[in-house]
Amino acid sequence: MAKTPVQFRLNGSDKAVFVDGGENLLNVLRRGVGDMSAKYGCGQGTCGVCTVLVDGEPQLACLTLAETCAGRSVDTALGLSDGPNLHPLQTAFMEHFAAQCGFCTSGMLMAAKALLDRNASPTREEVAEAISGNICRCTGYEPIINAIMDAAAKRGGGSNREQGHARV
Amino acid sequence: MARHRGRGMAAINYPIGMNLGGDPSQALVHSNPEGKFTVTLSAIDLGQGMKQVTRQIAAETLGVPIADVYVDTADSDTGPHDMGSFASRGTHRVGNAVAAAAKEARGVMMEAAAEELEVNAADLDTDGRGNIHVKGAPSRAISVKDVAVAAQFRQGKTIAGRGIFLIPLSEVNPETGEMSPVSCYAHACLVADLEVDDETGEVTVLKMTSAYELGRAINPKMVEQQLVGGAWMGMSHALFETPEPYYPDTAHGPRDFNEYVMPGPGDICPHDIAVLERPAPDGPFGGKGPGEMCANPVLPAVANAIFNAVGVRVDSLPITPEKVLRAIKAQGGARPQGAPGGRR
Incomplete structure (x- = not known):
């Protein structure tokens, strides 16, 4: 399957990944860049455990096409704390x-x-x-x-x- | 058409653990050379707090700071045998095993300290801050760390302990059918106030008030957490959820969270809880444990409150609007049962 290069900001850091056509953001986060803080629950947008912020708006990562995140900011629970200081x-x-x-x-x-x-x-x-x-x-x-x-x-x-x- | 208020209560007598085969739990406790302790278990913490409670029990029994105790529940291949996390047995069964293992390890630790201080082990005590001293003479002391180093590198002693908790299997009396399957009971009483809409059959729980007797609350905040969350689950079981295998046909069962209905954060109600502590004679530090009992009394209390509100007895769960409406229709309308003593 053809891969598409996607660049986005994750918790303030630039990331560049190759994603499959139709691949969801949750998969890219967990498998692509190793951020396991967003969980895989129902996989169809009914449980909320994969909630992340895209440009500050809450989105279900399992229903978000990774390609649509190009050039945008994604925030996950992994980025909440400031070093040892919790949010x-x-x-x-x-x-x-x-x-x-x-x-x-x-x-x-x-x-x-x-x-x-x-x-x-x-x-x-x-x-x-x-x-x-x-x-x-x-x-x-x-x-x-x-x-x-x-x-x-x-x-x-x-x-x-x-x-x-x-x-x- | 109207909304009718009702009040129902339920009291329960809840057995902790089960005794089909003795229901044993094992624990191992050992120290590493820097005087920190590891509790090895196969029991699993599902979020109910078993790791925290066993950590407190181990630290208290050993007489060391809780920060110096680590509870490892990682692997049933390498850990000692445990029956599992069910039947509200964690605090009582696993806790007793951990207390026994920690007691044995403490004995070795005190013998090793006695050898270093050249005193009798019976004359020693722990201060709970990582030191062992001669009773009545706090300056005659040695740190747990130094004891662990001495045991490991000089005395050749293993500071470790084994623990098992097993209640002998209760045989059934063939004449009478009598048996004593459990040794420890917790108790609860819960009152549910709710409203039934006789046009839609919808039930809205307005308030829950409960009292729980669960032995010593080894971690009171975690007990509260269990009781609050468990009551929500009980309300969900009473009014919303149909778990397997109770469908007429499994093909009718829900396939996802769109079809498996549960109350959400907008459906919760105030819940006043009183915790009564009556330490159990055979529990670790008197603990019994809340466990499944958190959810149990909610179901009969809700069913009773619905009867009080509209006079119908729904005898299958969940009590859906459809069942309530059918029952009201069958008796020819809502029949509020009123309240003793002129409540409302």
């Missing part, structure tokens, strides 16, 4: 116990980052809406929503922050 969302996910098996986590983080980048102080409903395309089997979503609300509050937004649901 505020990653810290909040840890503090709120928002991961159990962890398979949905990188997709959740990217969906959350896309939200907070365009809305610094979302309501609880807006957070739920932003992650409604991401399936989590373990947490019941509540710790994830709490973590995103907390990350927003600590980044200076968060005027709409409400109490978490669970009380122990």
Whole structure:
């Protein structure tokens, strides 16, 4: 099959890869450049574990043609931390116990980052809406929503922050 | 046509682990020459926190900092045998095995320290910060690291321990059918408040309130995490999911997440949880473990609340809008059961 050269920026670094016609971005990330942070779940855009940002917009990498990413910026969960310093969302996910098996986590983080980048102080409903395309089997979503609300509050937004649901 | 509110409750008595063949777990603990410990298991952490809980149990038993303990669950070829991660058995069964292995390793460590300090091992204690000292004389001390070096390079001792937890197989009494399949029970009670739309059959869970008795909560935040997530799964099983093999024909089963319906982040409800700690006599540090019990009481509580709201008993899961509507139609309309004590 003919290969097409594609150049794009991944987490701020230039990448150049040869892709097959019709090859999806997820495959290029995982097999082409070795970024395993976006997960392969359903492969048809219904689970959200492959969520990455393309020019800042959340996209499902399994449904994104790699060729369409030429010249664009792709951000994955691998690029969230600044060296040893975690991104505020990653810290909040840890503090709120928002991961159990962890398979949905990188997709959740990217969906959350896309939200907070365009809305610094979302309501609880807006957070739920932003992650409604991401399936989590373990947490019941509540710790994830709490973590995103907390990350927003600590980044200076968060005027709409409400109490978490669970009380122990 | 109206939306009817209902309240239902369920209480459960939940067996930890199962005893079909004894349900054993094994653990191995050893120190490397710098005084760090590895716990080797074949038990698998699926995200429920087994690695963290066994790490705490090992560190507490050994008397060393938790940072100096690593739990390796990588490989059932090279690890000691374990029955697996099921039946809410991890904290209790694996935890007991780890405690036994760590206790044996601690014994060797204290003997090695005694030889270095030229005292009786029974007179020694750990400080939990990586040192071993003579009881009542903290200055007469040696670090765990120096003990490990001495054991490895001078004394020729292996600081290691083996642990297994096995409950003898319970035989069935042929006369009465009696047996004692488990030794340890956890308990829970959950109240579900919900609303049933008698026009669409749709059920909306408004609130859950629960109390769980699960022995000592060895890691309270992880217990909370399990209970919150598990209750969501219980609600999903009660109202949404049809798992295999309960279709009339597997060809009717869902093929993907478009067809396998689950509640999303917009469908969750407030959940007030009370955790009661009653340490189990045969649990590691009294722990039983939440496990599957997180989801179980939600299903009967939801079914009872639907009866309370509209007077119908749906006896198969999930309780879909179609089943609710058919049942309401069969009894000639919704029959709210009211609330004792004039609630609402």
